Amino acid sequence: MCPTSNPAPGPTARPATTGCSAPWATTAWPAPAPAAGCATATTPTPCTLDACDEQNDRCTHSNRPNGFGCEDGLFCTSGDSCQNGACVSGTQNTCTVSNPCTSNCDEVNDTCGGCVPAGTRCLNSVQQVTCDGSCGMTELIICPYGCNATRQRCNECAPSSVECRGDAEQLCNAEFTFSADGRLLSVVCCATNRCICDRSVCLEDECFGAPDLSAGGTLTGTTCDDFDHIPGDCNPGGTACRTPAQGGAPEQMFQFTLDDGNPSRSFFYTVALDTAGSAIDTGLRVSRVCCSETQPIPFTGVCDATPATSPRTACSQQPTLRDSLRLCGLPEGTYYGSVESPASACGSFSLSLARSPSGLDTAPFAGNVSQGGLFRGNTCSLIDNYAFPDEWTWASGNCGNCRGPVGGLHYCPACSVTAASDCTLSSNGVDEHCAYSGAGSKDAVFYLALSQDSGVDISTAGSNFDTVLYVMQTGPNGALPPGLRRICNDDCWTSDGPSHIQTSLPAGVYYVYLDGAGGACGDYVLRVIVSPAATCGDNLCEGQYESCLTCPLDCFCPHCGDGIIQTFEGERCDDHNGAGGDCCGSNCVEEAGCACYGEPSTCGVPFTRDGSHTCNCAIPDGTNTGCGVSLVDTLSIAGACTVVGVTVDMNLTHPYVGDLMLVLRGPDGTEVTLHNRSGGDTDNLVGSYEQTLTADGPGRLSDFVGRPGGGTWTLTATDCSRTDTGILNSWAVHLQCL
Incomplete structure (x- = not known):
């Protein structure tokens, strides 16, 4: 109890009371001794500290710190x-x-x-x-x-966690996933066969979460807060996960996706990467495979001011603060890259990415097919720039495509039916000699950058016009002169049909020309397979030239059959089994004549459903303040259908299509904006989405895949500016269904 002071006694005096003394029992003096104050105001506990606050006339009771030892009075x-x-x-x-x-x-x-x-x-x-x-x-x-x-x-691991470590049974680094009660749920091998440096997840997870530069722009930051996940540099090898003090070179990962939104047509882009403004000696690396130091993109500078004539790979480490890559004609897909620090250092960087379309018209705008793949497009909108230059003489017959006769001899294109081993047309016959060089037909140009001797298989099977296919080696100035190594095929299996070339090519740069015969043009399908010469089938999966897509005999897609489409591994479908013969092949690629959708994939042989409507309806004009009343038109498609492919025919007359918005709505309510006030003062919208016309978005026609196609389809046309008016003449929806 706090001490008190007693005043001088008197007949009526009383002592001053304090908050730390008990009140007097009476007002008379002398009073009884004061009772205990704070010490008895509350029952003391071992977990509180009792104190007397004299200044504020109060008792305080504060808790002892949590964890302070005490005794609860129980024996057990x-x-x-x-x-x-x-x-x-x-x-x-x-x-x-x-x-x-x-x-x-x-x-x-x-x-x-x-x-x-x-x-x-x-x-x-x-x-x-x-x-x-x-x-x-x-x-x-x-x-x-x-x-x-x-x-x-x-617990087998930290509850509700994932850790990456080696798995002795599957002989791979894998992600181990644990439940909330600490039990093992799953073990999934890393596609990269690597864990990130802190061993929390697979390395590909780091790639998928990297900054996305698909829209272009600039990425800035520092590599000092990153790990050295990727060993080595442009010369693969070395140890990863070292600090700069240990000689490590931490990198900032990034990704970008090239996709025009049209699944029925393949687009190509030139991508320019530049680290100007960085404070460290940067390096650049780009691959289709997440975090791979062994599989950078093969390319060459066909789009440079002076076209390159030697193959390169997308890994650059110049001895300057600035590094750059100009990747000519990249095909659509997702790419993974990194800004590299120099060994034993880190620092701030700046990375810019710009992209532009490669139109395939001429060699500087050629599409890069060096890693193989399946490509689709249409040559009718292109220009006739090239023809196969080699000729041979034929002493009999009269082919309209041959020069001559001169002295009884005809000079014909050297487009041999022996260009591929599976051609069924007879050699030295009319189909071989009466071939076409591609003169007078519109052509698409592609290129191969081969860093080692390789086998090449190129086919136009599936194209809807008479194709001519030829390969020419680059000369000292790019595509012209075409060089010495040339091979051509007009027809392989049928007269006036698709072309096929199988050949072995030494390391170098080659141009591939997809041309037409006798003025023909149309929709093409170009399949390219590149592998080291004569090695596909040797049970050895060889780097960037083979994959489970291009050489399934040697390369196995590690996740094929898990029900998830791993596009970075070459998968195009995954029906949750690794067997073939069910439309999704054993390499998780759609088999010929088949279509698939969804995860796990539902596959089958597609059938068609069509609907059309002739409207001849006026589209209400816009107003002074904006859009006018919308024209809404419908058509019906009968029968059950799950959509796996869709095209939309459009015939609309309008003198200024930049005024218009067109929105297509499917039977289940899915909406895609076909035209979104683009095109400026262009006249009319006549063509087919996604063949000759491209949906502006939001949305794309592939959004209808996997959704019901039977029922009512609705087209809404809106004019959003005054003066010019238009007419919706007709439209149609064509579905591929399962």
Whole structure:
């Protein structure tokens, strides 16, 4: 109790009272001795600190820190501690301190006795004990990830976590996923066969979460907060996950996707990367494979001011602060890149990315097919720039495509039916000599950048016009002169049909020309397979030239059959099994004549459903303040149909299509904006989405894939500017269905 001071006594005087003294019982003097104040104001507990606040005339009771030792008064508990001012019983059994397999604590009589039943249980939050039932302890272990009170067992890993480590059974680095109660849920091999440096997830997860530069722009930052995930540099090899002090070179990863939104047509782009403005000596690397130092993109500078004539790969480490790559004619897809630090250093960087379309008209705008693939397009909108230059003489017959006759000889294009081993037309016959060089027909240009001798298989099977296919080696100035190594095929299996070339080519740069015969043009399908010469089928999967898509005999898609389409591995479908013959092949690519959708993929042979409507309806004009009243027209498609492909025919007359918006709505409510006030003062919208016309978006026609096609389709046409008016003449929807 705080001390008090007594005033001088008097007949009516009384002492001054304080908050720390008990009040006087009477006003008379002398008064009885003061009673205890704060010390008896509350019942004391072991988990509070009582104090007297003289200045404010009050008693205070503050809690002792949580975890402060206390005694709860019970015999059968130990390890009691203060929690929020109260003494909480400990979980440890007093009787098990010396032997955790004896228990039966008797609280009434404060005694121990008996044995714990045989079995395994959590002794506490971090220990697991096994008893034999006779008071004997057979095992006592510390749980690395804690002991699970629900299961009474050690957690196999941190609950609700993922960790990446080696898996002895599958011989790969894998992600181990654990449930909330610490049990193993799944083990999935890393596609890259690598964990990130802190071993939390697979390396590809780091790629998929990297900054996305698909829209172009600039990425800035520092590599000092990154890891050295990728070993080596442009010369693969070395140790990853080193700090700069250990000689490491941390990198900033990035990704970008090239996609025009039209699934029925392949687009190509030139992508320019530049690290100007960086404070460190940067390097650049780009690959179709996540975080791969062994598979950079093969390319060459066909689009440079002076066209390059030697193959390159997309890995650059110049001895300057600035590094750049100009990747000519990249096909659509997702690409993974990194800004590299120099060895033993890190620092700030700046990375810019710009993209522009490669039109395929001429060699500087050629599409890069060096890694193979399946490409679709149409040559009718292109220009006739090239023809196959080689000729041979033929002493009989008269082919309209040949020069001559001169002295009874005809000079014909050297487009041999022996260009591929599976051609069925007879050699030295009319179909071979009466071939076409491509003169007078519109052509598309592609290129191959081969860093080593390679086998090449190129086919136009599936094209809807008479194609001519030829390969020419680059000369010292690019595409012209065409060089010495030339091969051509007009017809391979049928007269006036598709073309096929199979050949082995030395390392170098080659141009591939997809041309037409006798003025023909149309929709093409170009399939290109590139592999080291004569090695596909040797049970060895060889780097960037083979994959499970291009050489399934050698390369196995590690996730084919898991029900998820891994496009970066070459998968185009995955029906949750690895068998072929069910339209999704054993390499997870759609088999010929088949179509698939969804994950896991539903596959089958598609059938067609069509609907059309001739409207001849005026589209209400826009107003002074904006869009006018919309014209809404519908058509019906009968029968059940799950969409796997769609095109939309449009015939609309309008003198200024930049005024218009066209929105297509499917039977289930899915909407895609076909035309979104683009095109400026162009006249009319006549053509087919996605063949000769491209949907502006939001949305794209592939959004209808996997959705119901049978029912009512609705087209809404809106004019959003005054003066010019138009007419919706007719429209149609063509579906490929399962």
